[in-house]
Each structure stands twice: as C-alpha cells, then as structure tokens.
Amino acid sequence: MSSRLKDKIIDVGDRIIYECKPSSVVLVGSVAVGKEKDTSDMDFLVISSKKQVPLLKENVNVVLMSKNEFEKKYLKGDDFVISSLSFGKIIYDKEYFVKFYEKPLPVFSSDVIQEKIDYCRKLRNRITHLAGSDVDSAKEELLRICEEII
Numbered sequence: 001m002s003s004r005l006k007d008k009i010i011d012v013g014d015r016i017i018y019e020c021k022p023s024s025v026v027l028v029g030s031v032a033v034g035k036e037k038d039t040s041d042m043d044f045l046v047i048s049s050k051k052q053v054p055l056l057k058e059n060v061n062v063v064l065m066s067k068n069e070f071e072k073k074y075l076k077g078d079d080f081v082i083s084s085l086s087f088g089k090i091i092y093d094k095e096y097f098v099k100f101y102e103k104p105l106p107v108f109s110s111d112v113i114q115e116k117i118d119y120c121r122k123l124r125n126r127i128t129h130l131a132g133s134d135v136d137s138a139k140e141e142l143l144r145i146c147e148e149i150i
Contacts, residue, residue: 005031005036008042008058009027009031009042009091010091011058012042012044012056012058012060013025013027013044013091013092015054015056016044016046016053016054016062017092019050019053019054020046020048020050020053020054020064021048021049021050022046022047022048022050022092022094023047023048023067023093023094023096023097024045024046024047024090024092024093024094024096024097025044025045025046025047025090025091025092025093026044026045026046026084026088026089026090026091026093026097027042027043027044027088027089027090027091028043028044028045028063028080028083028084028087028088028089029041029042029043029061030043031043032087032088032089033087040059041059041060041061042058042059042060042061043060043061043062043063044060044061044062044063044091045063045065045080045084045088046062046063046064046065047065047066047067047070047096047097048064048065048066049066049067050064051064052064063080067096074100076112077105077112079116082105085097085100085101123145126141127141127142127145
C-alpha cells in the first residue's frame with residue numbers, strides 16, 4: 001500500500017471519527033485486503049449511533065450501522081459483517097469491534113442457509129441469462145461477484 005493511500009485512509013478515518021463519534025471504524029473491501037486498483041474506492045464500516053454519514057470528497061463508501069444492527073447481522077451470519085471481521089482493518093475502535101473476535105462464529109439456522117442458497121441461485125440465473133444475451137456483460141458480472149466474495 002502506498003504512503004499516499006495510507007494518508008488518504010487516515011484523513012478519511014479522522015473525518016469519520018470527528019463527524020460520527022463512532023464505536024468503531026473498519027476499512028473493508030479491496031483496499032483492506034491489498035487488492036486495490038487505481039479506480040478502487042475506499043470502503044468503511046462505521047458502527048455509530050449517528051444516522052448520517054459525513055459528506056466526503058474522496059471516492060469513499062461508508063456502511064453505517066448501529067451496535068444493535070451489527071449484532072443482529074452478526075448473529076444472522078451476514079456476509080458483509082463476517083467478511084469485515086475476517087478481512088477488515090481496524091482504523092478506530094472503542095473495544096467494541098474487537099470483542100467479536102473473542103466470540104465463536106454464529107451457528108446458522110436452516111432459514112439463513114436457505115437464504116444463502118436462494119441468493120446463489122439468483123446469481124447463477126443472472127449470469128446464465130447474461131451469458132445467453134451478452135457474454136461480455138456476463139464475464140464482467142461474474143468477475144465483480146468473485147471480487148466481492150474474495
């Protein structure tokens with residue numbers, strides 16, 4: 001990671017901390033795992049009771065969740081939350097986010113597993129449909145999905 005990118009992450013993190021007064025700020029996505037490209041945006045998970053994200057000039061996405069929302073999604077095995085815990089880089093934490101490292105991963109109910117199966121089927125059907133009409137779009141969509149998973 002370049003020092004310029006690190007400086008941008010710190011600047012954005014400081015702005016989020018100042019504006020949102022969060023419990024936690026976590027860098028997620030391609031930048032967090034070191035797979036960023038020149039066109040990549042910076043993605044942050046922010047756990048805060050605030051309801052609005054500050055306006056940021058940079059190419060930044062902020063997912064804002066309350067502690068309650070985060071805990072519910074954690075217990076449900078939400079892909080984004082589990083991925084954030086697995087691959088995210090903590091920028092700021094008031095000992096909230098790190099507590100989840102001590103907890104065992106949730107046991108998924110059959111309903112949650114079925115939701116994930118249904119989602120995968122929808123993705124498969126979308127790719128199959130695109131492949132029949134526009135192979136290039138199907139390839140791009142498949143690559144985008146793979147990048148999200150990784």
